[in-house]
Amino acid sequence: MNNLAFGLTMLIVGMGGTLATLFLLTLAIRALAAFFPVRPGEKEDK
Amino acid sequence: MGDAILNALGALFEGVRFLFSHGGPNAIMIAVACVMFWLAIAKGVEPLLLLPIAFGCLLVNLPLSEVMAAGGVLKTLYDFGIGNELFPLLIFVGIGSMTDFTPLLANPKLLLFGAAGQLGIFLTLLLALALGFSKEEAVSVAAIGACDGPTVIFVSNMFAGLGKIPTAMVGALAVAAYSYMALVPVIQPPIMRLLTTRRERAVKMPSPKGKVSKAALIAFPVVVTAITGIIAPQGLPLMGMIMLGNFMKVSGVVPRLANAAENEIANIATLFLGLAIGGTMAGAQFLTRETLMVFGLGLVAITIDTVGGILLGKAWYLLSGGKVNPLVGAAGISAYPMAARLVQNEGQRWNKHNYLLMHAMAANTGGQIGSVMAAAIMLSLLKGLGVI
Numbered sequence: 001m002n003n004l005a006f007g008l009t010m011l012i013v014g015m016g017g018t019l020a021t022l023f024l025l026t027l028a029i030r031a032l033a034a035f036f037p038v039r040p041g042e043k044e045d046k
Numbered sequence: 047m048g049d050a051i052l053n054a055l056g057a058l059f060e061g062v063r064f065l066f067s068h069g070g071p072n073a074i075m076i077a078v079a080c081v082m083f084w085l086a087i088a089k090g091v092e093p094l095l096l097l098p099i100a101f102g103c104l105l106v107n108l109p110l111s112e113v114m115a116a117g118g119v120l121k122t123l124y125d126f127g128i129g130n131e132l133f134p135l136l137i138f139v140g141i142g143s144m145t146d147f148t149p150l151l152a153n154p155k156l157l158l159f160g161a162a163g164q165l166g167i168f169l170t171l172l173l174a175l176a177l178g179f180s181k182e183e184a185v186s187v188a189a190i191g192a193c194d195g196p197t198v199i200f201v202s203n204m205f206a207g208l209g210k211i212p213t214a215m216v217g218a219l220a221v222a223a224y225s226y227m228a229l230v231p232v233i234q235p236p237i238m239r240l241l242t243t244r245r246e247r248a249v250k251m252p253s254p255k256g257k258v259s260k261a262a263l264i265a266f267p268v269v270v271t272a273i274t275g276i277i278a279p280q281g282l283p284l285m286g287m288i289m290l291g292n293f294m295k296v297s298g299v300v301p302r303l304a305n306a307a308e309n310e311i312a313n314i315a316t317l318f319l320g321l322a323i324g325g326t327m328a329g330a331q332f333l334t335r336e337t338l339m340v341f342g343l344g345l346v347a348i349t350i351d352t353v354g355g356i357l358l359g360k361a362w363y364l365l366s367g368g369k370v371n372p373l374v375g376a377a378g379i380s381a382y383p384m385a386a387r388l389v390q391n392e393g394q395r396w397n398k399h400n401y402l403l404m405h406a407m408a409a410n411t412g413g414q415i416g417s418v419m420a421a422a423i424m425l426s427l428l429k430g431l432g433v434i
Contacts, residue, residue, distance in 0.1 A: 001431065006181055007172040010427060015168045018421040019161040021277055022416055028269050029154035029262075036261035 053313050061109035071329025072107040078327075079104040082221075092228040095195065095320050102324020113325060120325030123318050128216070132204055133319035134196035135287045141196070141414075143304045144292025145382065147266055149408040150415075152256035156374065156405060158358065158411025163378030164420040165354030166191030166347035174343055179336075181433055182210035182287040185424060187340055190223045191347030192417035193230070198223040200284060200423055201322065208434065217326030218337040222254025222344035230381045231388055233345070234352050239390050242372050243358045247361055248397040249371040260296070267293040271414065272420055280429050281422015283345060288418060299324035351379045353422040355409070371402055386410035 082100035084091040127133035174184035186202035267289035359375025386406035
């Protein structure tokens with residue numbers, strides 16, 4: 001694989017992969033908030 | 047007898063002879079070490095790292111120094127904790143323990159700024175390849191865009207261990223990474239002002255409304271570790287260690303371990319890492335055209351990171367009908383919490399009633415995760431492409 005093809009592959013898949021994975025993490029955080037809501041009386045961390 | 051005394055005296059002056067005969071690069075590097083001392087002591091530029099790096103640089107460049115020869119003290123430290131990537135990972139445990147992900151969990155969508163803040167990594171990779179760096183060198187240089195010293199050392203040292211990049215380049219990359227992290231307050235504000243309008247900078251964002259339970263905070267590091275392990279296993283040591291540190295802290299049941307990670311372990315690893323990295327800065331190998339290019343590309347990487355974050359912020363500003371302050375995007379890099387504080391200061395400069403800190407902290411911790419995730423993904427892609 002030449003340098004240009006390598007660089008473009010890394011740019012597209014790398015940046016796209018990072019964005020997609022972090023988007024997946026935002027969904028996971030929302031799921032965590034749904035599974036573990038702040039209970040009445042619990043000291044909130046926020 | 048007379049000859050013996052003269053020979054003995056000659057041995058004492060061997061170093062001076064070396065310095066005058068072919069010690070030019072060493073003399074330059076000793077001057078560089080003195081500049082780093084000045085930056086660390088007088089200017090407070092990343093003193094925790096810069097001071098030991100500078101001292102290691104001084105030690106290795108004194109004439110006839112054997113500190114990096116087989117059995118030398120810095121070579122032993124290098125083999126003990128850099129060659130096998132242990133020290134950067136130990137520092138990551140400490141960083142994880144020092145990081146508070148609560149603002150991010152309260153406002154998870156801001157994690158996306160942490161992705162935009164990694165644009166510099168991938169565009170710099172392209173640029174470095176265009177400038178003639180090998181694939182491995184280009185990836186190492188691009189990692190400076192992670193704004194994260196341990197990540198840069200971890201990635202570059204992996205290639206140095208495989209003989210794909212010169213060991214001296216690890217030192218140059220580490221110094222560039224830490225220098226630019228310290229220079230974030232100088233680099234970012236002009237870019238923020240250049241890319242945003244007065245009106246955008248003055249946008250007031252309400253406090254995040256989300257509440258975070260302790261159980262969610264405890265589960266978060268485990269979930270992030272699991273997702274990283276599944277998607278980008280090559281980067282699991284990086285993410286695993288940062289999340290271990292955080293897990294120990296938020297669990298609340300091992301305060302001694304969390305404190306040790308945050309203090310003793312991080313401090314000892316920082317000292318040894320700094321000295322060993324300084325030891326790679328021997329003049330003859332360090333003073334090359336590539337080193338200058340590494341510094342130039344590092345600046346490019348961090349600039350593009352900031353641009354990427356702000357551009358996403360501007361897009362978000364438009365899509366939200368002006369409810370998101372684009373400055374928050376600048377915090378999507380890993381320089382924690384410096385980048386978040388900069389956003390807060392810049393926001394208040396244009397609107398005294400603006401409190402962007404919690405949003406910026408969320409984006410900034412997102413940047414920490416994003417930088418490690420980008421490195422993890424990059425390593426996994428390299429494995430997939432057969433480069434490593």
